[in-house]
Amino acid sequence: MDLIRDNKRILNLSGFLICACMMIFALYAQHGLLLEPCPLCIFQRVAVMALGVIFLVAALHAPVTAATYIYAVLIGLAAMGGAGVAGRHVWLQNLPPDKVPACGPGLDFMLDAFPLAEVLQMVLSGSGECAEVSWSLLGLSMPAWLLVAFAGLGFAGVLVNCVRQRNP
Numbered sequence: 001m002d003l004i005r006d007n008k009r010i011l012n013l014s015g016f017l018i019c020a021c022m023m024i025f026a027l028y029a030q031h032g033l034l035l036e037p038c039p040l041c042i043f044q045r046v047a048v049m050a051l052g053v054i055f056l057v058a059a060l061h062a063p064v065t066a067a068t069y070i071y072a073v074l075i076g077l078a079a080m081g082g083a084g085v086a087g088r089h090v091w092l093q094n095l096p097p098d099k100v101p102a103c104g105p106g107l108d109f110m111l112d113a114f115p116l117a118e119v120l121q122m123v124l125s126g127s128g129e130c131a132e133v134s135w136s137l138l139g140l141s142m143p144a145w146l147l148v149a150f151a152g153l154g155f156a157g158v159l160v161n162c163v164r165q166r167n168p
Helices: 002-031 039-061 067-093 107-113 116-125 142-162
Strands: none
Touching: 002 039, 002 067, 002 142, 039 067, 039 142, 067 142
């Protein structure tokens, strides 16, 4: 039982560390490479942080009871939310230029001027700045890499936390 708990702890801690590295790179891209994040990028950062916190709590708690399934569900939900936003971002980046929505106001202004539900709707509808690809690696934009990361971390986190101990 301790071996499974220790393995889950290490794997959940690894998920947290991956999320922390993703946030470090996002901050480097913003402050070092001077790439200003669009509203969808900020929402993806929130999803990465939420996923990282869930992984960290799961690692610190390291349950062997049914609570592991709760962590699996929370990890799955956070990863699906992040993947949804990243997927929308990738979709906007691949629209033909004449179909790209016009640029809208900044996120700070929207949060000050509109109710949260309306801000969410406006951000998820995207804007021209979200369609711009300003960084890529191996032909994939940053949101595309985040989509891959959310899918991988979500799958791994659900799998790790759903593994049951077998009775000898």
